[in-house]
Every structure is written in C-alpha cells, then in structure tokens.
Amino acid sequence: xxxxxxxxxxxxxxxxxxxxxxxxxxxxxxxxxxxxxxxxxxxxxxxxxxxxxxxxxxxxxxxxxxxxxxxxxxxxxxxxxxxxxxxxxxxxxxxxxxxxx
Amino acid sequence: xxxxxxxxxxxxxxxxxxxxxxxxxxxxxxxxxxxxxxxxxxxxxxxxxxxxxxxxxxxxxxxxxxxxxxxxxxxxxxxxxxxxxxxxxxxxxxxxxxxxxxxxxxxxxxxxxxxxxxxxxxxxxxxxxxxxxxxxxxxxxxxxxxxxxxxxxxxxxxxxxxxxxxxxxxxxxxxxxxxxxxxxxxxxxxxxxxxxxxxxxxxxxxxxxxxxxxxxxxxxxxxxxxxxxxxxxxxxxxxxxxxxxxxxxxxxxxxxxxxxxxxxxxxxxxxxxxxxxxxxxxxxxxxxxxxxxxxxxxxxxxxxxxxxxxxxxxxxxxxxxxxxxxxxxxxxxxxxxxxxxxxxxxxxxxxxxxxxxxxxxxxxxxxxxxxxxxxxxxxxxxxxxxxxxxxxxxxxxxxxxxxxxxxxxxxxxxxxxxxxxxxxxxxxxxxxxxxxxxxxxxxxxxxxxxxxxxxxxxxxxxxxxxxxxxxxxxxxxxxxxxxxxxxxxxxxxxxxxxxxxxxxxxxxxxxxxxxxxxxxxxxxxxxxxxxxxxxxxxxxxxxxxxxxxxxxxxxxxxxxxxxxxxxxxxxxxxxxxxxxxxxxxxxxxxxxxxxxxxxxxxxxxxxxxxxxxxxxxxxxxxxxxxxxxxxxxxxxxxxxxxxxxxxxxxxxxxxxxxxxxxxxxxx
Numbered sequence: 001x002x003x004x005x006x007x008x009x010x011x012x013x014x015x016x017x018x019x020x021x022x023x024x025x026x027x028x029x030x031x032x033x034x035x036x037x038x039x040x041x042x043x044x045x046x047x048x049x050x051x052x053x054x055x056x057x058x059x060x061x062x063x064x065x066x067x068x069x070x071x072x073x074x075x076x077x078x079x080x081x082x083x084x085x086x087x088x089x090x091x092x093x094x095x096x097x098x099x100x101x
Numbered sequence: 102x103x104x105x106x107x108x109x110x111x112x113x114x115x116x117x118x119x120x121x122x123x124x125x126x127x128x129x130x131x132x133x134x135x136x137x138x139x140x141x142x143x144x145x146x147x148x149x150x151x152x153x154x155x156x157x158x159x160x161x162x163x164x165x166x167x168x169x170x171x172x173x174x175x176x177x178x179x180x181x182x183x184x185x186x187x188x189x190x191x192x193x194x195x196x197x198x199x200x201x202x203x204x205x206x207x208x209x210x211x212x213x214x215x216x217x218x219x220x221x222x223x224x225x226x227x228x229x230x231x232x233x234x235x236x237x238x239x240x241x242x243x244x245x246x247x248x249x250x251x252x253x254x255x256x257x258x259x260x261x262x263x264x265x266x267x268x269x270x271x272x273x274x275x276x277x278x279x280x281x282x283x284x285x286x287x288x289x290x291x292x293x294x295x296x297x298x299x300x301x302x303x304x305x306x307x308x309x310x311x312x313x314x315x316x317x318x319x320x321x322x323x324x325x326x327x328x329x330x331x332x333x334x335x336x337x338x339x340x341x342x343x344x345x346x347x348x349x350x351x352x353x354x355x356x357x358x359x360x361x362x363x364x365x366x367x368x369x370x371x372x373x374x375x376x377x378x379x380x381x382x383x384x385x386x387x388x389x390x391x392x393x394x395x396x397x398x399x400x401x402x403x404x405x406x407x408x409x410x411x412x413x414x415x416x417x418x419x420x421x422x423x424x425x426x427x428x429x430x431x432x433x434x435x436x437x438x439x440x441x442x443x444x445x446x447x448x449x450x451x452x453x454x455x456x457x458x459x460x461x462x463x464x465x466x467x468x469x470x471x472x473x474x475x476x477x478x479x480x481x482x483x484x485x486x487x488x489x490x491x492x493x494x495x496x497x498x499x500x501x502x503x504x505x506x507x508x509x510x511x512x513x514x515x516x517x518x519x520x521x522x523x524x525x526x527x528x529x530x531x532x533x534x535x536x537x538x539x540x541x542x543x544x545x546x547x548x549x550x551x552x553x554x555x556x557x558x559x560x561x562x563x564x565x566x567x568x569x570x571x572x573x574x575x576x577x578x579x580x581x582x583x584x585x586x587x588x589x590x591x592x593x594x595x596x597x598x599x600x601x602x603x604x605x606x607x608x609x610x611x612x613x614x615x616x617x618x619x620x621x622x623x624x625x626x627x628x629x630x631x632x633x634x635x636x637x638x639x640x641x642x643x644x645x646x647x648x649x650x651x652x653x654x655x656x657x658x659x660x661x662x663x664x665x666x667x668x669x670x671x672x673x674x675x676x677x678x679x680x681x682x683x684x685x686x687x688x689x690x691x692x693x694x695x696x697x698x699x700x701x702x703x704x705x706x707x708x709x710x711x712x713x714x715x716x717x718x719x720x721x722x723x724x725x726x727x728x729x730x731x732x733x734x735x736x737x738x739x740x741x742x743x744x745x746x747x748x749x750x751x752x753x754x755x756x757x758x759x760x761x762x763x764x765x766x767x768x
C-alpha cells in the first residue's frame with residue numbers, strides 16, 4: 001500500500017492539471033464547471049492520500065467538507081448557468097464578458 | 102499688598118472683557134441687543150473698577166514695594182535635566198505671570214477707563230448698525246489683548262498680546278467689510294503690524310539667546326524682571342547681551358523699536374494709521390488714538406533698561422520720533438477729512454512721546470501718553486458726534502456753523518483742541534512743556550531736536566484750530582450742516598466726561614510750576630522708570646516753557662487769522678511755497694514711494710512667476726502627475742479582458758509561482 005502513495009499523488013496532480021486546463025480552455029460553462037469539480041476531487045484525493053499516509057483523520061474530515069462545499073457550489077453554479085440559458089443567451093463563456101473594461 | 106487679593110483683581114480685570122468677547126462670539130449674534138448693551142460696556146467698566154482697586158492696593162504700599170509679580174500657572178516647562186543639558190543651559194520655563202506696578206496700572210487705567218467710556222459711547226454710535234454684537238465682541242477682545250500686553254511679565258505673553266491687539270485692530274478697521282476701502286485699510290494695517298511683530302520677536306529671540314546672568318551663564322529667560330535686572334550697567338554688562346559687546350544691545354534696541362514703530366505709526370511704518378480711519382469712529386478713538394498706538398511708547402518705557410544700554414538705538418528712536426512728529430504735523434495742516442486731521446495729529450503726538458522715551462524722559466513720555474489718551478479720545482468722539490449729526494460727512498469744507506447747533510459737542514471739541522494745542526492750563530500744556538523741556542535737557546542733539554519739537558507746537562495748534570474754525574465757526578456751508586443737531590445723551594456724556602478729564606488731568610503735574618524734578622505723576626512712576634538722568638536748569642526750563650507756550654499761541658493766532666478773521670488767504674502758502682504745500686497735501690508721497698518701491702516690484706515679480714514659472718513648472722508638475730496616472734490607468738485597463746480564461750490563467754500562474762516560492766523557502 002505504501003508504495004502506491006506516489007501513484008495516488010501523481011494521479012491527483014494529473015487530475016488537477018486536466019481540470020485547470022479545462023477551466024482555461026473550454027468555452028462551454030457546463031464543461032468548465034465539470035473541470036472545476038475535477039480539480040476539487042483531485043484535491044480530495046490528495047487529502048485522503050495524505051491522511052492515509054500519516055494515519056490521521058484530519059485529511060478525511062477535510063475531504064468531506066470539500067464535498068459538501070462542492071455540492072453547494074454546484075447548486076449555485078448550475079442555477080447561474082440555467083439562468084443564463086433561460087435569458088436566451090448562448091452558453092459561451094467568451095460571450096459572457098460584459099464586465100470587461 | 103495681599104497677593105491673593107491682587108491676584109483675584111488681576112483675574113477679574115483681565116477676565117471680564119474676555120468673558121464679554123467669548124459670550125458675544127459663542128452666541129454668534131443671537132444675543133438680544135439689550136443684553137449686549139449692558140454686557141459690552143458693563144464688563145469693561147467692571148474691569149476698570151478692579152483696576153482702581155489695584156491702584157489703591159498699589160498706593161497703600163511704600164514706593165519701593167510698588168511692584169508685584171503674580172504667578173498664575175506654568176505654561177511651558179522645558180527644563181533640561183542635568184544629564185541631557187549642555188553646560189550653561191538652565192532649561193526654559195514660561196509661566197503665565199502678570200506684573201502689577203505703577204506703569205502697568207497706569208496703562209490699565211487708561212485702557213479700561215477711557216476704553217469703558219468709549220464702549221458707552223459706542224452704544225449710541227453703533228445703535229443702528231447690524232453688526233452691533235460683532236462690534237462689541239471685537240472691542241472686548243481688544244481690551245483683553247491690550248490688558249494682556251501691558252500686564253504680562255513675560256516676553257511670550259507680551260508678544261501674544263501684542264499680536265492679538267493687531268488682530269483686533271484689523272478686525273475693527275475692516276469692520277464694515279462691505280466697503281472695499283475699509284478692507285484694504287485693514288489689510289494694510291495688519292501687514293504693517295506683522296512687520297513690527299517680526300521686529301519684536303527677533304529682538305526677543307536675541308535677548309533670550311544672549312542674556313547672561315551675573316555669573317556669566319546664559320540665562321535663557323523670558324521673564325521681564327529677570328531680563329531687566331541683568332541688562333543693567335555693571336561688571337556684567339559686556340557679558341549681559343554681550344555677544345557683540347555693546348553692539349548686540351543696539352541691535353536688540355533697534356529691533357524692539359521696529360515693533361514699536363509699527364504699533365505707534367512712526368516713520369517709516371506710519372502709512373497705515375490714516376487709512377485706519379475707515380473704521381468706526383469709536384474704534385479710531387479707542388485703538389488708533391488712546392491705547393493701541395501708544396503701545397510702542399509703553400514698550401520702550403518698559404524696556405528702558407535695554408535702551409539705556411543702547412544709546413545709538415535710543416538716539417534713533419528719538420530722531421525718528423521727532424521727525425515723524427514734524428512730518429505728521431505738516432501733513433495735518435492740509436487735510437480736509439476731519440478724522441484724518443486728528444489721525445495725523447495722533448501720529449505727531451505719538452512722535453513726541455517716542456522722542457521723549459528715546460531721549461530718556463520716560464515719565465514725561467508716559468505723562469504725554471496719559472493726557473493725550475484723554476484729549477485725543479475726546480477729539481475723536483466729538484468728531485464722531487459731528488459725523489453722526491451730518492450723516493457720515495467727514496469733509497470739514499462741508500461743515501461750518503456747528504458751534505450754535507451742537508453747543509456741548511463744540512465746547513468739548515474746543516477743550517480737546519486747547520489741550521492738544523498746548524494752551525496753558527489744559528492737560529496738553531503740562532505734558533508737552535514737560536516733555537519738550539526734558540528733551541532740551543536730555544536730547545542727544547540739543548537744541549536742534551527741541552527746536553523741531555516747538556515747531557510742532559505751532560503746527561499743532563494751527564491745524565487743530567483750522568478744524569475748529571472750518572467745522573464749527575462761520576455759517577453752515579451745506580444743508581446737512583444746517584440741519585445738524587446735538588447728539589444723544591449716551592454719546593454726549595462720555596464726551597463731556599473726557600472733556601472734564603482733558604481739562605484737569607494736567608494738574609497731576611502741578612509741581613511743574615516749581616520746576617521741581619519730582620511731580621505727583623512722575624513720583625508715581627518713579628519705582629519703575631527711575632528719574633531722568635539730567636534736568637535743565639530752572640532758567641532754561643522757564644525759557645523753554647515761555648517759548649513753547651508762545652509758539653502754541655502763535656499757531657492759534659495764525660489759524661484765527663486765516664480761518665477765523667480770514668485776514669490771510671489760505672492759498673498764501675500754496676502759492677508761495679508750492680512744493681511744501683504739495684508735500685503736505687500728498688502726505689510726503691510715502692504711499693507713492695511704497696507703491697513704487699515695494700508694491701510694484703512685488704507685483705512685477707509675481708507677474709513673472711505667474712507667466713513663466715507657474716504655467717511651466719508648477720502646472721507642468723501637476724499636469725505631469727495627472728497624465729502619468731491616466732497613462733498608467735489606460736495600460737492597466739486592458740487587463741480587464743472579460744474573458745474568464747484569462748483570469749483563470751493569471752490565477753493559476755500566480756498560484757504556481759507562489760507554490761514554487763514557498764517550496765524554495767521550505768527547502
């Protein structure tokens with residue numbers, strides 16, 4: 001089991017990087033949203049890996065909190081996306097840029 | 102003297118006008134007029150009563166003990182401990198202390214007594230004015246400041262009083278702030294006063310920095326009595342104020358005189374006084390005749406131990422005094438504004454006082470101050486009655502025939518004129534003859550200064566009786582003058598009280614008849630001012646008295662000949678000596694000279710700065726900052742692309758950089 005720890009951490013890093021790339025490159029807000037979830041779960045994986053490694057519970061507790069936060073974030077995020085869609089606008093992040101200079 | 106009782110009296114004398122000022126100011130004009138009418142003059146008269154009690158206290162003591170320093174509170178304590186203090190530095194303490202001695206009490210009596218009468222008069226004179234409350238606020242402030250100035254036992258509070266007086270004077274000259282002339286005159290007065298303040302402050306600095314005690318140590322004191330005790334002659338003289346030996350004390354004397362000259366309207370800082378007549382007439386009487394303008398005389402009398410060590414400075418004082426006296430008297434002969442004639446007469450009379458204190462006749466100078474305060478306040482207030490009756494007409498050519506229409510005012514003005522001219526048995530005669538004979542005995546350039554002094558006598562009685570005949574004699578020139586009527590009792594009673602004083606106060610010097618060196622008045626001041634260094638012999642004094650009196654009468658006769666009997670044409674001098682007439686009419690061109698040498702170059706410099714430096718350097722600096730910020734903002738705003746991925750990228754890049762930095766630090 002101990003020999004697998006680096007592997008879990010590498011997986012976590014890879015998932016985080018993929019998520020980050022998705023956030024930066026994709027234009028569909030739903031996909032961006034999924035990428036954020038991927039990053040959060042990459043974080044969760046790293047937390048749990050370290051928790052196992054150090055034989056403490058703090059990491060696992062923290063991962064549970066992250067899941068709870070992620071759930072509430074999904075509620076807000078999906079509501080926003082639905083709201084934008086209902087207002088008849090294209091679901092394209094680049095098009096949603098009224099706040100620029 | 103009972104110190105506690107004296108302290109209470111001082112606090113009352115100084116406190117009552119202060120209360121009047123504060124109440125008037127803090128209620129911001131909402132106080133009913135009836136209350137102000139009682140409060141304004143009432144508090145000053147209360148202060149006068151306290152001063153009278155102080156006088157009684159003082160007189161109950163033997164002459165040698167007539168001087169008490171009362172400590173109120175410690176104002177500033179900068180004691181340098183022995184650890185940190187350099188050798189020879191005793192630290193520095195400034196206390197709020199007052200000095201009650203004959204000189205201070207004399208000044209206080211005039212300030213509160215004549216000041217109180219003028220306050221009463223103001224109730225009538227200012228009755229119609231919308232700024233009634235403001236007027237009394239300023240007047241009370243003036244009384245407070247002036248009392249602080251004369252009572253202070255401390256250079257710092259003396260300077261504070263000195264400057265507060267200048268402010269009160271400014272506020273009252275520019276009292277009718279809707280009139281541009283009044284505002285300009287106020288500003289001119291204030292600027293001149295500040296020049297004087299700088300002189301006084303620099304002089305005080307030099308005293309503070311250079312005064313040494315009997316053991317050769319620097320004293321660093323601001324207490325006047327300590328200063329006077331250590332500047333005197335003796336083995337420590339060259340240590341005392343001795344940075345430049347006798348030179349330093351001369352510099353100090355001249356600097357103090359700059360202060361005195363600005364306050365007392367002496368050449369070359371005299372031009373503000375005639376313009377100050379733009380203020381209400383009670384102000385002219387109180388501030389620009391009786392009290393404030395004599396503060397310079399008080400300063401020199403108070404600092405006489407310094408001037409006694411500085412014969413050159415004292416000589417300058419005397420020469421400037423007599424020169425100003427003569428110049429102002431010449432100007433007074435050709436002016437037509439009744440207040441300006443009296444203003445030039447004030448300048449001239451103060452010139453004589455300055456001359457007296459310059460030559461060392463301190464008590465003669467102070468006696469002239471005392472009588473002058475009475476008769477000059479009287480002349481101004483009587484002139485105020487005339488101006489009031491004529492609906493603000495001040496030109497004596499538009500008056501005439503007032504003697505039958507305003508009998509009491511005329512009688513009072515006549516008494517004032519006789520006193521001013523030095524006609525025997527009136528107040529001015531006693532003081533002026535004593536002053537001139539002292540000048541003859543003590544003057545550095547005798548008898549030339551004395552000759553100039555008696556020349557002033559002729560001119561003085563000429564110009565004041567010119568006013569008497571033009572304004573009160575003959576027939577009314579205008580319908581306004583014909584319709585004039587006597588003033589209200591509230592304005593008449595103070596005038597009559599002053600007329601009584603102007604007629605009798607001279608007798609305080611009654612011993613003068615016996616040519617006795619010590620009189621009631623001078624023996625009162627003797628503990629402070631000492632006795633004059635020299636006396637003229639009886640014969641010379643008698644001669645001086647007779648010549649001076651005859652010349653005064655000559656001036657009176659001349660005025661009668663020209664304006665009363667009209668036997669001599671007034672145009673005679675302007676035709677025979679046109680240059681002298683022009684010089685007098687144009688006030689010796691001093692305003693023009695100052696305009697040409699000071700005002701114009703300053704404006705020219707300002708113009709250059711405005712055209713060359715201001716737009717390029719200062720504006721350029723300001724514009725540059727503004728442009729820099731704008732450019733920066735222009736560049737920075739392009740960062741706001743509105744593209745979510747740009748923000749995410751920046752966020753991640755920064756996060757990575759942060760992690761790397763953190764990792765390096767941990768490693």
